Amino acid sequence: MADPSERFPSDFVWGAATSSYQIEGAVDADGRGPSIWDDFCKVPGAISDGSDGAVACDHYHRMPEDVGLMAELGLQAYRFSVAWPRVLPQGRGPVNGPGLDFYDRLVDRLLAADIAPWITLYHWDLPSALQAEGGWVSRSTAEAFADYARVVAERLGDRVRHWTTHNEPWCASALGHLEGVHAPGIKSQHAHVASGHHLLLSHGLAVPVIRAAVPDARVGITLNLVPAEPASSSEADRDATERFDGWFNRWYLDPLRGRGYPNDMLARYRAERYIDDWSFIRPGDMETIAAPTDFLGVNYYTRAIIRSHTVPEALNGAPTVVAEGTPTDMGWEVYPDGLRQLLERVHRDYGPWPLYVTENGAAYATGPDADGRIADHARTAYLEGHIAACQAALRAGVPLKGYFAWSLMDNFEWAHGYEKRFGLVWVDYATQQRTPKDSALWYRDVIARGGLP
Numbered sequence: 001m002a003d004p005s006e007r008f009p010s011d012f013v014w015g016a017a018t019s020s021y022q023i024e025g026a027v028d029a030d031g032r033g034p035s036i037w038d039d040f041c042k043v044p045g046a047i048s049d050g051s052d053g054a055v056a057c058d059h060y061h062r063m064p065e066d067v068g069l070m071a072e073l074g075l076q077a078y079r080f081s082v083a084w085p086r087v088l089p090q091g092r093g094p095v096n097g098p099g100l101d102f103y104d105r106l107v108d109r110l111l112a113a114d115i116a117p118w119i120t121l122y123h124w125d126l127p128s129a130l131q132a133e134g135g136w137v138s139r140s141t142a143e144a145f146a147d148y149a150r151v152v153a154e155r156l157g158d159r160v161r162h163w164t165t166h167n168e169p170w171c172a173s174a175l176g177h178l179e180g181v182h183a184p185g186i187k188s189q190h191a192h193v194a195s196g197h198h199l200l201l202s203h204g205l206a207v208p209v210i211r212a213a214v215p216d217a218r219v220g221i222t223l224n225l226v227p228a229e230p231a232s233s234s235e236a237d238r239d240a241t242e243r244f245d246g247w248f249n250r251w252y253l254d255p256l257r258g259r260g261y262p263n264d265m266l267a268r269y270r271a272e273r274y275i276d277d278w279s280f281i282r283p284g285d286m287e288t289i290a291a292p293t294d295f296l297g298v299n300y301y302t303r304a305i306i307r308s309h310t311v312p313e314a315l316n317g318a319p320t321v322v323a324e325g326t327p328t329d330m331g332w333e334v335y336p337d338g339l340r341q342l343l344e345r346v347h348r349d350y351g352p353w354p355l356y357v358t359e360n361g362a363a364y365a366t367g368p369d370a371d372g373r374i375a376d377h378a379r380t381a382y383l384e385g386h387i388a389a390c391q392a393a394l395r396a397g398v399p400l401k402g403y404f405a406w407s408l409m410d411n412f413e414w415a416h417g418y419e420k421r422f423g424l425v426w427v428d429y430a431t432q433q434r435t436p437k438d439s440a441l442w443y444r445d446v447i448a449r450g451g452l453p
């Protein structure tokens with residue numbers, strides 16, 4: 001294990017992340033069109049507390065104050081997403097000037113505060129108009145995404161260097177199109193595989209478009225990756241673990257690195273007749289998806305311990321994931337060494353590829369005490385363990401270039417509504433008052449020192 005007092009490289013980037021639908025609110029402001037998340041939130045029972053992102057943290061109106069908070073914490077970079085339906089209310093066609101202006105102002109504010117803007121183009125808020133045409137199951141959405149990328153890159157590329165096409169395509173594909181627990185709420189094996197393909201294809205189409213608009217761009221994609229291990233040494237558990245890894249991790253990593261979809265997974269899907277029609281994969285697609293990138297963003301929260309599936313009716317025959325250890329409020333095990341293992345594995349199997357941890361954090365409900373202080377020690381311990389894991393990965397030779405905490409502030413946690421709080425900063429949703437938690441103050445000190453205390 002690394003010596004915790006050791007410093008990180010001097011050019012290591014320390015940041016925090018958010019996403020548009022989770023914090024902006026203002027869903028009807030200034031010509032924004034509806035997104036699939038506005039629609040999904042209206043489905044009875046879709047969101048556990050019945051809420052939606054209509055107001056969220058009202059960041060759209062409080063952006064200057066929020067950038068001020070970032071500056072107080074000493075953030076060097078801020079990873080945020082652009083809401084596609086703010087920029088192109090119909091998904092394609094006429095640009096909504098005021099929507100794009102918001103991000104222009106945000107970028108200028110960040111730069112004035114010496115905070116590097118890191119843009120993610122898609123963090124799940126697809127324009128509803130595109131969903132009406134089939135959404136990610138349809139190839140035309142991938143083509144529309146490349147046009148949208150061009151519009152944003154041409155406007156902001158003179159000031160923004162770091163561009164991420166997608167955040168966590170596994171979630172958009174599997175949670176949104178197979179399990180139906182995220183927008184657009186589809187439960188279909190065909191939609192699962194087709195949407196995943198078109199998400200990756202859209203990434204590959206957008207990379208050269210961004211490079212053309214932004215000559216010094218650093219372009220990448222962010223994946224949520226989960227290191228998996230078998231619950232026992234039985235052949236069934238080891239096989240289920242291989243399948244989980246193929247389903248969750250390799251299905252995205254392999255094609256991005258020019259290896260196509262993993263053969264073992266294709267063989268499994270074909271043997272199971274998981275889907276019958278593969279014609280959405282067209283000649284040349286895999287080359288497009290493999291467009292060279294400058295970095296990979298890794299989002300890490302927990303590991304999976306896999307037991308071969310015992311629930312026959314489980315969707316996709318997905319293996320049962322057995323939780324061990326102390327969970328966060330999401331029920332996710334706290335397992336910092338999984339981050340080290342994951343970074344080393346990605347480097348070993350897919351490198352050379354500069355890596356950034358683009359999300360890492362924990363949901364804990366800890367709120368203000370009688371004095372208004374938020375003593376969220378569990379979150380601090382979580383962050384400390386994971387930053388130490390980054391340090392250990394660096395010592396092992398992993399080209400890790402930065403770390404972004406998830407999330408800057410409490411926000412709309414998708415199907416969990418506002419019940420799960422991931423923020424470094426507490427948000428009182430009734431008053432919209434922001435209060436840095438103890439973990440935020442601790443993280444401020446880490447950034448100032450360039451490493452752990």
Ligand code: IFM
Nearest residue numbers: 019168299359406413422
């Ligand atoms: O809040 C989400 C985020 O939008 C994507 N990554 C995981 C986070 C926690 O669930």
